[in-house]
Amino acid sequence: MEIKVLGTGCARCRKLYEEVEQAIRHSGIPATLTKVEDLDGILAYGVMMTPALVIDEEVVSMGKVTKAAEIVTLIVNRTG
Numbered sequence: 538m539e540i541k542v543l544g545t546g547c548a549r550c551r552k553l554y555e556e557v558e559q560a561i562r563h564s565g566i567p568a569t570l571t572k573v574e575d576l577d578g579i580l581a582y583g584v585m586m587t588p589a590l591v592i593d594e595e596v597v598s599m600g601k602v603t604k605a606a607e608i609v610t611l612i613v614n615r616t617g
Contacts, residue, residue, distance in 0.1 A: 538568040538615065543579045543599075544588040550574075553588040553602045560608035566616055 540557055544550025554572060561568045573579055573591075582591060586600030590608070597611055 538566060538612065539593055540568050540570050540612075541573050541591040542570070542588060543573045543582060543584050543591060545576070545579075546574050547587070549602050550588040553590065556603060556605045557590065557608055559605040560612060563605065564609045564612045566612055568612065 540561070542550060542554045542557055544553065550572075554570070557570055561570060573582075579587065579589070582589065582596050584596060584599050588602060589599035590597050590603055590611075592611060592615055603611075
């Protein structure tokens with residue numbers, strides 16, 4: 538599973554990254570987490586508000602700091 542946090546490095550973007558790290562640990566599902574901070578990379582996903590969360594190349598959240606518990610649910614639902 539590939540998870541990306543899209544954002545320019547603001548405090549909310551860093552907080553979302555932390556929430557995702559927590560969610561990955563709690564889910565027990567192997568995942569690769571990366572940051573996309575360059576504007577072209579962010580716009581390539583069609584995201585107009587950051588932070589945004591991308592799981593397996595699908596934008597699942599934007600414009601908010603999604604909490605770890607909700608991210609765990611998103612991760613688990615993708616693994617079937």
